Amino acid sequence: MPSTPSSADFVAAEAVARHFDVSKPWLSRTIEGSPRVFLKAVDGVSFSVAKGETLALVGESGCGKSTVARLVVGLYRPTSGRVLFDGLDLTGLPAAERTRIRRRMQMIFQDPYASLNPRWRVRDIVAEPLRAFELTKGRAEQDERVGDLLSQVGLSPADGEKYPHEFSGGQRQRISIARALSSNPEFLVCDEPTSALDVSVQAQILNLMRDLQEELGLTYLFISHNLAAVRHISDRVGVMYLGRIVEIADSETLFSAPRHPYTQMLLDAIPDLAMSGHVREPMGGEVPNPLDPPAGCHFHPRCPFANARCRAETPALKRYGSSEAACHAVEEGRI
Amino acid sequence: MRGWRDSDLWYSFTRSRITVVAAAIAGATVLAAFLAPVIAPYDPFDLASLDLLDAHIPPFWLEDGEARFPIGTDDQGRDLLSAILYGARISIGVGIASVLLSLFVGVGLGLVSGYAGGRVDAFIMRVADIQLSFPAILIALLVNGVLRGILPSERQDDLAIYVLVLSIGISGWVQYARTVRGSTLVEKNKEYVQAARLIGISSASIMLRHILPNAMGPVLVIATIHLAVAIITEATLSFLGIGVPPTEPSLGTLIRIGNDFLFSGEWWVTIFPGVTLAVLVLSVNLLGDWLRDALNPKLR
Numbered sequence A: 001m002p003s004t005p006s007s008a009d010f011v012a013a014e015a016v017a018r019h020f021d022v023s024k025p026w027l028s029r030t031i032e033g034s035p036r037v038f039l040k041a042v043d044g045v046s047f048s049v050a051k052g053e054t055l056a057l058v059g060e061s062g063c064g065k066s067t068v069a070r071l072v073v074g075l076y077r078p079t080s081g082r083v084l085f086d087g088l089d090l091t092g093l094p095a096a097e098r099t100r101i102r103r104r105m106q107m108i109f110q111d112p113y114a115s116l117n118p119r120w121r122v123r124d125i126v127a128e129p130l131r132a133f134e135l136t137k138g139r140a141e142q143d144e145r146v147g148d149l150l151s152q153v154g155l156s157p158a159d160g161e162k163y164p165h166e167f168s169g170g171q172r173q174r175i176s177i178a179r180a181l182s183s184n185p186e187f188l189v190c191d192e193p194t195s196a197l198d199v200s201v202q203a204q205i206l207n208l209m210r211d212l213q214e215e216l217g218l219t220y221l222f223i224s225h226n227l228a229a230v231r232h233i234s235d236r237v238g239v240m241y242l243g244r245i246v247e248i249a250d251s252e253t254l255f256s257a258p259r260h261p262y263t264q265m266l267l268d269a270i271p272d273l274a275m276s277g278h279v280r281e282p283m284g285g286e287v288p289n290p291l292d293p294p295a296g297c298h299f300h301p302r303c304p305f306a307n308a309r310c311r312a313e314t315p316a317l318k319r320y321g322s323s324e325a326a327c328h329a330v331e332e333g334r335i
Numbered sequence B: 001m002r003g004w005r006d007s008d009l010w011y012s013f014t015r016s017r018i019t020v021v022a023a024a025i026a027g028a029t030v031l032a033a034f035l036a037p038v039i040a041p042y043d044p045f046d047l048a049s050l051d052l053l054d055a056h057i058p059p060f061w062l063e064d065g066e067a068r069f070p071i072g073t074d075d076q077g078r079d080l081l082s083a084i085l086y087g088a089r090i091s092i093g094v095g096i097a098s099v100l101l102s103l104f105v106g107v108g109l110g111l112v113s114g115y116a117g118g119r120v121d122a123f124i125m126r127v128a129d130i131q132l133s134f135p136a137i138l139i140a141l142l143v144n145g146v147l148r149g150i151l152p153s154e155r156q157d158d159l160a161i162y163v164l165v166l167s168i169g170i171s172g173w174v175q176y177a178r179t180v181r182g183s184t185l186v187e188k189n190k191e192y193v194q195a196a197r198l199i200g201i202s203s204a205s206i207m208l209r210h211i212l213p214n215a216m217g218p219v220l221v222i223a224t225i226h227l228a229v230a231i232i233t234e235a236t237l238s239f240l241g242i243g244v245p246p247t248e249p250s251l252g253t254l255i256r257i258g259n260d261f262l263f264s265g266e267w268w269v270t271i272f273p274g275v276t277l278a279v280l281v282l283s284v285n286l287l288g289d290w291l292r293d294a295l296n297p298k299l300r
Helices: A026-032 A065-073 A097-106 A122-132 A140-152 A157-161 A168-181 A199-216 A227-233 A251-256 A261-268 A307-313 B007-013 B016-035 B079-114 B119-134 B138-149 B153-170 B173-187 B190-198 B201-239 B250-261 B268-294
Strands: A011-021 A038-049 A054-058 A078-084 A105-108 A186-193 A219-224 A237-241 A244-250 A317-320 A324-325
Touching: A011 A065, A026 A105, A038 A054, A038 A078, A038 A219, A038 B201, A054 A227, A054 A307, A054 A324, A065 A105, A065 A219, A097 A105, A105 A168, A105 B190, A122 A140, A122 A157, A122 A168, A122 B190, A140 A157, A140 A168, A168 A199, A199 A227, A219 A227, A219 A261, A219 B119, A237 A251, A237 A261, A244 A251, A244 A261, A251 B250, B007 B016, B007 B268, B016 B079, B079 B119, B079 B153, B079 B173, B079 B201, B079 B250, B079 B268, B138 B153, B138 B190, B138 B201, B173 B201, B190 B201, B201 B250, B201 B268, B250 B268
Parallel strands: A054 A219, A054 A237, A105 A186, A186 A219
Antiparallel strands: A011 A038, A011 A078, A237 A244, A244 A324, A317 A324
C-alpha cells in the first residue's frame, strides 16, 4: 500500500499531478487536425516531510523534480491532487490566510545569476520579503535585520550596498539564502541550489544550509541530481523517473540497499574514485520522450528485469522493509 | 559609486567624433529653440507687430536685403530667423511629447501583453500587427482626421498641437510594445520574478519594479531614433496643412509656406527651415545610432 500522508506530517503531497498543455496553437490544430498534447510533468506523486527533516528528490533532467518544487510552494497549481502545508491546502485558502502561510515557506533557486534582480541593491533584495510581509517597522529596523541576515550567511552587512553583479556565484547563492531566511520560514524548498556552482563552493553552501537547519530548526525539500550532495544533506531520499516516484527510503538504506532497478542504475553511475575494480553493468537506452511515455512501468524499456506485466500495468509504491519501491519485479521477488 | 565620466558609455561617446558633433548640433538647436523668446529678434506670433511692407525681403547679402532681417522674411513680413527659432521649438516640443506618449502607451501595453500572455497578449499583438501593416503617417492622418471631425471647428486651432501630439503618439507605440513584450517574456521566467511571486507580490508591482527596469535599455534607443521620426512626421503633417495653424508655424508649416514661393525665386523661405529640419533630424538620428551600438554588448 502506498503510504497515505497523515495530518501530523508537516508538508505532504497527495497524488499531486501537473500536466502542461503543449499543443500547437488553436489555428494550426484546426487546420492540421492534430490533437491536443499534454506533457505529464508530474504524474501522481505522493510524499511527506516531517518537521526538521530533509527530504531529497533526485532524478535525471526532465523527470519533473523542479515542477514538484514549484507545486509545493504554490508557484504552480496542481492539475489534480493537493499539497498540504501544516495540514492546510494552499489553493483553497482566502488571501489573508495564504499570505500567513507563504511567510512560513521559502525557496532557494538553481541559478544564482537569474534569481537576483540585477537592478536592485542587495539590501533591497534581502528586504523584499520583510516589506511584503511587513515584518519590520521603519528603515532602521529593516537595515539592521538585513545586516544580521547577511552576517548569518557569511557575508558582511556592508555588502548590502552592492549590486548582485559584484558577487561570485557562491556569494550570490548566500544572498539568495539570506532572502529566503528573511521571513523566518520553517520550510525551505531548494531547487538544485548547488548545481550551478563550482565543486569547492558546493560544499560550503551545503554546510551553510546544514548549519542553518540545526540553528533554526528548518525543514528542507531538497531537489537535486547530484547524488553526492543528496547523501551529504538528506535524511530521506525519493527517486523520480518521468514524473513518478519510483523509490523512497531513508538515505542510509537507499544508498546501501537500493531496491528499484532505476535506483541501482543511478548509484552504479556514480564515478568510483577508489578504483575498486567493480564491474559496471552499463544501462542501455535513454529517457523516453515524456510526451509519449511507455505504458505500464515507465522504466520497462531500459529495465533488465521487465516482463509482460511491467509493460502493461503501472506499479504502485509498496513498502519493503525500510524502503518503498514501485516495481513489479521487487514485488514478485525477481530481484 | 562610479562617476558618469568613468562609465563605458561616456568613453564610447568621446571616442566617436561624429557623435560628439551630432550631440553638439542637436544640443545647440534644442537650446536655441527653447530660448527662442529670449534670443529671437522678433516675436513672429505677435500679429500686431507684422508689417506687410516687410514681406518677401531676401537675406541681407542679396540685393534688396536688409540687416534687420538677416535671412530674410516670408510672405507675411515675418523675420525668418525668429520664425525658425519659434518653429523649431514647436517641432521639438511636439516631437518629444509624442515620443513620450508612444513610450507610455507602448511600454505599458508591452508589459501587460508579455506578462499576462494568453488572450490579452494575442489581442494586443494582433492590434499591433494590423497597425504595423499601414505606414505610420497613414495612421497619424487617420487619427488626425477623426479627432478633427470630433472637435468643434472654432477650437481646432487652439487644440491643433494636442491633436498633432495624439496622432503622432498613437502612430508610434507598436515598436515600444513589441520590444518591451519581448524583454518581458524573457524576464518573467527568470527566477527573481518567481521569488517575488512566491512571497505574494502583486502582478502590477512585479511588472513595474522588477521587470520594467530590466526592459528599459532598448526602449531608450528606440525613443531617441523615434524622436527624429516624430519630428519628421510633424513636419510632414504640417507641410500637408493639417498640422499646426499658420499663425503659429512649425518648421513643416514654414517649409509649406515657402514652397508656394519657391518658383518665383524666393528660395530662402523654404530652404532655411528645410536645412534646419534636416540638420536637426540627422544629428538626432546619429545620436540614436550611436546609442544603439554603444548599448549593444555584441558590438563593443
